[in-house]
Amino acid sequence: MSKPASSALHQALRKSFQTLENNHKVWKDVLDECSPLIVSLGNLAEQSRALSNVQLSNTPLRIFPDLEERLRFKLLQATDTVLGKLNEKMSSLQSVRDTFSNQVSAVSQLYEQNTSSLDLLTVTERSATFPSVADMLEWLQDAERHFRQQFLRRKTLLQLLTADNLSLLESAPERWKSLESPSAEENIADTLCKVSFFMEAQ
Amino acid sequence: MKSLKLLSVDPSDRGSQRCRLGPGLMAELGLSLGSPLLVTVPGGSCLCTAWPRSDLSEGFLQIDLKCSSPSLISHPPTHLNLDPEQLKPVPCLKLKGVKITVVVQSLDFKKRAPLRLVHELVKDMLKGVYVHEKYVINLEDFDTEIRFVVIEMINMDSATAGLITSKTGVEIAGIQTVRHYMRQLQDQHTAVLGGLDEVSASLKEMLELPLLYPGTLSSVGVSCPRGVLLVGPPGVGKTLLVHRVAGEVGASLVVVRGPEVVGSRPGESEESLRAVFEQARAAAEEGPCVLFLDELDSLCPRRTGSSAPENRLVAQLLTLMDGMNQSDRFLIVGATNRPDSLDPALRRPGRFDREVFIGVPTLQQRKAILSVLCMRMPVCPSVNLAELAQKTTGYVGADLSALCREAAMHAIQENSKGSGNQAVDMKHFQKALKSVRPSCLRSSLGRTDLSPVSWDQIGGLEEVKLKLRQSIEWPMRYPEAFVRLGLRRPRGVLLYGPPGCAKTTLVRAAATSSHCAFLSVSGADLYSPYVGDSEKALAQLFRQARACSPCILFLDEIDSLIGSRSNSQTPNSVQTRLLSVLLNEMDGVGLKMLERRGTEKILQAEGAEENRTQEQLECQEVCNKDVMVVAATNRPDCLDSALLRPGRLDQIMYVPPPDQQSRLAILKVCTTLMPVDADVCLEELVAKTEFYSGADLENLCKEAALLALQEENMEPSSIKHTYFIRSLSKMSPSLSARQIQTYQTLSR
Numbered sequence: 001m002s003k004p005a006s007s008a009l010h011q012a013l014r015k016s017f018q019t020l021e022n023n024h025k026v027w028k029d030v031l032d033e034c035s036p037l038i039v040s041l042g043n044l045a046e047q048s049r050a051l052s053n054v055q056l057s058n059t060p061l062r063i064f065p066d067l068e069e070r071l072r073f074k075l076l077q078a079t080d081t082v083l084g085k086l087n088e089k090m091s092s093l094q095s096v097r098d099t100f101s102n103q104v105s106a107v108s109q110l111y112e113q114n115t116s117s118l119d120l121l122t123v124t125e126r127s128a129t130f131p132s133v134a135d136m137l138e139w140l141q142d143a144e145r146h147f148r149q150q151f152l153r154r155k156t157l158l159q160l161l162t163a164d165n166l167s168l169l170e171s172a173p174e175r176w177k178s179l180e181s182p183s184a185e186e187n188i189a190d191t192l193c194k195v196s197f198f199m200e201a202q
Numbered sequence: 203m204k205s206l207k208l209l210s211v212d213p214s215d216r217g218s219q220r221c222r223l224g225p226g227l228m229a230e231l232g233l234s235l236g237s238p239l240l241v242t243v244p245g246g247s248c249l250c251t252a253w254p255r256s257d258l259s260e261g262f263l264q265i266d267l268k269c270s271s272p273s274l275i276s277h278p279p280t281h282l283n284l285d286p287e288q289l290k291p292v293p294c295l296k297l298k299g300v301k302i303t304v305v306v307q308s309l310d311f312k313k314r315a316p317l318r319l320v321h322e323l324v325k326d327m328l329k330g331v332y333v334h335e336k337y338v339i340n341l342e343d344f345d346t347e348i349r350f351v352v353i354e355m356i357n358m359d360s361a362t363a364g365l366i367t368s369k370t371g372v373e374i375a376g377i378q379t380v381r382h383y384m385r386q387l388q389d390q391h392t393a394v395l396g397g398l399d400e401v402s403a404s405l406k407e408m409l410e411l412p413l414l415y416p417g418t419l420s421s422v423g424v425s426c427p428r429g430v431l432l433v434g435p436p437g438v439g440k441t442l443l444v445h446r447v448a449g450e451v452g453a454s455l456v457v458v459r460g461p462e463v464v465g466s467r468p469g470e471s472e473e474s475l476r477a478v479f480e481q482a483r484a485a486a487e488e489g490p491c492v493l494f495l496d497e498l499d500s501l502c503p504r505r506t507g508s509s510a511p512e513n514r515l516v517a518q519l520l521t522l523m524d525g526m527n528q529s530d531r532f533l534i535v536g537a538t539n540r541p542d543s544l545d546p547a548l549r550r551p552g553r554f555d556r557e558v559f560i561g562v563p564t565l566q567q568r569k570a571i572l573s574v575l576c577m578r579m580p581v582c583p584s585v586n587l588a589e590l591a592q593k594t595t596g597y598v599g600a601d602l603s604a605l606c607r608e609a610a611m612h613a614i615q616e617n618s619k620g621s622g623n624q625a626v627d628m629k630h631f632q633k634a635l636k637s638v639r640p641s642c643l644r645s646s647l648g649r650t651d652l653s654p655v656s657w658d659q660i661g662g663l664e665e666v667k668l669k670l671r672q673s674i675e676w677p678m679r680y681p682e683a684f685v686r687l688g689l690r691r692p693r694g695v696l697l698y699g700p701p702g703c704a705k706t707t708l709v710r711a712a713a714t715s716s717h718c719a720f721l722s723v724s725g726a727d728l729y730s731p732y733v734g735d736s737e738k739a740l741a742q743l744f745r746q747a748r749a750c751s752p753c754i755l756f757l758d759e760i761d762s763l764i765g766s767r768s769n770s771q772t773p774n775s776v777q778t779r780l781l782s783v784l785l786n787e788m789d790g791v792g793l794k795m796l797e798r799r800g801t802e803k804i805l806q807a808e809g810a811e812e813n814r815t816q817e818q819l820e821c822q823e824v825c826n827k828d829v830m831v832v833a834a835t836n837r838p839d840c841l842d843s844a845l846l847r848p849g850r851l852d853q854i855m856y857v858p859p860p861d862q863q864s865r866l867a868i869l870k871v872c873t874t875l876m877p878v879d880a881d882v883c884l885e886e887l888v889a890k891t892e893f894y895s896g897a898d899l900e901n902l903c904k905e906a907a908l909l910a911l912q913e914e915n916m917e918p919s920s921i922k923h924t925y926f927i928r929s930l931s932k933m934s935p936s937l938s939a940r941q942i943q944t945y946q947t948l949s950r
Contacts, residue, residue, distance in 0.1 A: 120229045152326055187214070
């Protein structure tokens with residue numbers, strides 16, 4: 001058992017949890033910003049549907065020339081704008097994920113480099129205030145997996161949305177909501193609580 | 203070392219590829235956190251990363267099956283005890299590249315999602331996963347359309363496992379749907395099929411041709427056949443054949459069972475039929491596909507004049523089959539055992555292009571089926587399958603499998619009594635043969651359960667016996683000799699002679715000695731108050747007899763059954779109509795298509811040793827494919843002359859009343875079971891019983907025995923000579939000189 005390796009690892013873990021805390025906040029903020037966009041996307045889809053259902057020539061609006069085409073163009077443009085904004089949000093989510101992933105892999109790498117000096121007894125040693133190294137690595141990985149899962153699910157959903165598939169667009173807000181997993185979010189919050197003493201011991 | 207108890211995976215670990223085990227064991231195996239580990243469980247193995255349990259206890263194992271061999275996907279291991287030796291650390295390096303097949307949930311996604319997107323997603327999903335060649339990565343935890351990834355190949359010289367990083371190149375070899383993939387996994391273990399090689403080859407060809415040579419077919423400008431109708435009696439393996447071929451080719455199978463499609467409301471049935479075709483079309487986009495319409499006759503009966511609801515269903519099927527265009531690459535296979543009741547419009551090229559008849563298996567095919575069936579049974583080497591095949595005339599595949607099952611049951615019963623031998627012996631098959639009868643004879647008219655009679659039980663008549671054996675037994679026993687001399691077994695044998703001279707018993711003995719199927723009919727079976735019914739019954743009888751040929755068809759008292767055209771008062775009576783049916787059936791133009799049996803192809807024998815038996819079996823089939831009619835009458839003058847010509851009843855045998863020697867032989871046979879007193883002189887009895895028939899002599903013995911019982915108060919020790927003489931004095935012969943004279947003039 002070597003002190004320097006262990007303390008270096010602890011240092012790296014502390015840093016990672018710091019990143020996790022920050023990233024988690026950013027992640028939540030970005031997702032909060034996304035939800036009105038998604039709702040408006042569903043709204044636009046509903047409007048398009050209504051437009052397809054109505055016969056404009058049977059309404060008093062028939063005096064406006066090319067009304068249907070114009071309206072449809074407007075709606076499409078709006079949809080495109082919203083999708084573009086959502087994509088921007090996705091890229092910020094991606095950057096969050098990437099930062100965190102890199103952080104986690106750096107920690108793992110550090111551990112792997114020092115496996116010779118860190119035997120299993122050391123890494124599984126825990127106390128009332130300090131979780132064991134194995135536990136902390138596990139939590140970091142779990143959190144990383146959560147970010148990856150969430151990001152991929154949302155990305156898949158958005159990538160498959162196109163302006164001409166109305167039913168998919170209409171159902172987008174619901175599906176977006178169904179992708180949330182409160183339990184995993186809670187887990188991350190729990191993790192951060194569990195390591196709070198460890199973080200303060202700096 | 204202590205064995206490990208396998209527990210189900212913790213929900214929070216799902217998708218993490220972790221394998222939870224005690225830290226002690228980890229240290230023992232030299233593992234650190236997250237080291238790759240190959241776990242072998244019964245039925246497969248999986249690759250995971252070692253991780254200590256959070257409670258640090260030993261003796262338990264929890265595996266997340268993220269990367270496992272394909273068989274574990276459908277049957278995940280549960281509640282096992284594992285040996286620690288089944289855990290093996292594997293070195294895993296970072297991979298340069300992998301080649302994968304992506305399995306997605308819906309066909310819709312496969313069509314809609316661009317390859318670039320799938321590639322991007324899969325690459326993201328696989329990052330940080332340890333993979334093993336030919337294993338399947340389970341991506342269900344991501345909850346997207348992409349369900350599994352099959353690792354086809356990894357770019358590594360020697361290792362079979364490795365780690366995918368962000369720098370690993372991912373190449374997608376193909377995209378499949380989950381249904382298709384699962385079916386492929388299942389298809390790897392299907393039942394084997396014996397004796398239907400040719401039919402299955404032709405089916406396979408039709409399935410594979412358009413896939414292998416799409417360019418050739420389009421350049422020739424022909425469309426591939428797309429419909430096959432399988433016709434054959436029940437139990438020959440039509441359904442099994444289709445399942446088997448689909449499994450072999452790797453085609454997906456859409457099965458339609460008649461009653462499932464038919465709905466109660468008008469239009470419902472047609473709709474479900476359209477849905478089925480749509481389903482087949484969707485499946486065909488991924489690979490070969492077979493749409494199987496089982497029991498087609500119930501789905502598609504002959505259309506009648508009225509507006510029956512079936513008519514619409516038939517019309518829908520016709521239009522659907524016509525509406526298939528070149529791009530729909532699926533094969534429609536229909537199966538029925540009543541092709542005559544199908545709508546004729548179905549049976550034309552463009553709909554069902556080919557019709558394949560699967561007949562009742564021939565001897566060769568039966569042997570093949572039996573060998574396939576016995577493959578998985580512990581069968582004694584003494585069991586001779588060729589002999590068994592010979593004895594099972596008329597058995598279809600289903601009957602043979604029932605036979606094997608029954609034989610195995612007998613063997614198990616015997617084992618349970620204590621004679622520890624596990625193998626199925628020939629005697630078990632013999633027992634089973636008694637209880638399992640061919641199903642094609644089940645509903646037959648003339649099926650008789652005859653008590654076996656050996657030739658020895660018939661006294662005298664040596665000449666007739668010899669002739670009967672010549673015409674019935676020899677073709678079965680020495681087929682190659684018959685073929686060499688260009689001989690054919692006779693079509694029919696007529697036995698005539700005075701009543702009571704053992705004509706029926708002779709036939710019974712013949713049936714016993716040759717292992718033929720034996721059908722016997724009398725007037726009561728055939729006659730019916732409806733016009734045309736009797737003829738139909740007789741024709742049906744012949745059809746069934748042919749289905750299980752070689753077969754002996756016994757018509758007792760043929761004179762009353764079938765009239766003569768010359769001296770009949772009513773020229774159009776039932777008898778004359780029956781006669782015409784009989785004449786036709788015995789020497790008609792040919793067989794109906796449906797009754798064709800076996801295939802024309804002659805199998806190549808493998809070695810010289812095999813050759814000999816093979817040849818013999820072939821001869822046997824050539825010789826004995828007909829039905830043999832045996833008729834008996836005591837009024838041969840009443841028979842129609844057309845029936846008696848060669849080619850129909852060509853062997854005409856006179857069964858004479860017993861002469862002196864025969865009578866002695868008969869009396870000897872009759873008294874074998876009787877305690878006869880020493881003073882009984884059978885020769886004297888013989889001398890006194892001229893014009894006695896065999897039946898009379900049997901009666902005489904019976905009377906004498908009864909008299910003995912009567913006289914000696916039920917306790918006679920033996921039957922004395924006087925009783926014979928006394929009972930003889932009370933009897934008179936049933937034959938007369940004049941009667942015999944008439945028969946003798948006829949026989950000349």
